[in-house]
Amino acid sequence: MRQIIIQGRGGQGAQTAGNLLAAAYFAQGLQVQCFASYGGARRGTPVSSFLRVAERPIRVRCDIERADAILCFDASLLEGRLLASADEHTLIVVNSAREAAEFAASLPGRRVLPVDGLGIARAQGLGRIVNSALLGALACTLKAPTLEVLERTVVAMSPRLHDENIAAVRSGWQAAHALLQEAGR
Numbered sequence: 001m002r003q004i005i006i007q008g009r010g011g012q013g014a015q016t017a018g019n020l021l022a023a024a025y026f027a028q029g030l031q032v033q034c035f036a037s038y039g040g041a042r043r044g045t046p047v048s049s050f051l052r053v054a055e056r057p058i059r060v061r062c063d064i065e066r067a068d069a070i071l072c073f074d075a076s077l078l079e080g081r082l083l084a085s086a087d088e089h090t091l092i093v094v095n096s097a098r099e100a101a102e103f104a105a106s107l108p109g110r111r112v113l114p115v116d117g118l119g120i121a122r123a124q125g126l127g128r129i130v131n132s133a134l135l136g137a138l139a140c141t142l143k144a145p146t147l148e149v150l151e152r153t154v155v156a157m158s159p160r161l162h163d164e165n166i167a168a169v170r171s172g173w174q175a176a177h178a179l180l181q182e183a184g185r
Helices: 014-027 080-084 100-106 117-123 131-142 147-157 162-183
Strands: 002-009 031-038 046-054 069-072 091-095 111-115
Touching: 002 014, 014 031, 014 046, 014 131, 014 147, 069 131, 091 131, 100 111, 111 131, 111 162, 117 131, 117 162, 131 147, 131 162, 147 162
Parallel strands: 002 069, 069 091, 091 111
Antiparallel strands: 002 046, 031 046
């Protein structure tokens, strides 16, 4: 079973990203469990989306204590409680224009892959909506769901800007792929 935490701030789309990712995994024929936690339930407060994915039915019904992957919409949230759910094997994809070396220095022993989701979103005409770019990056690093399934899911669940969202998914995927190649992973 794969356990994923998506962390953001209210209004950034962490909950939407969790639902999109869950739908993509389900479309690929996997069992999915998705739930969220809202802090103060207002714009800017931390919001978490939790996702479990498996080939068999998922019977566990508790919080995720040890994540296999974390998708973080805001690098300032990479602290305390969120990092407590990560170990040296947890892959952390973070929305940031900073270099991977900066994260290696500030978070030693962590596998952090920074992807400039905001830059990608703006380049694709999505403004500050980073979901598609970051989901593309996460899917590339986890090797699931497939790019094709993720694209179909984003189009099916996005109310508009289909071409822009597909371009952002692909750009996020390509950015992560380039970083992984550079790191030799």
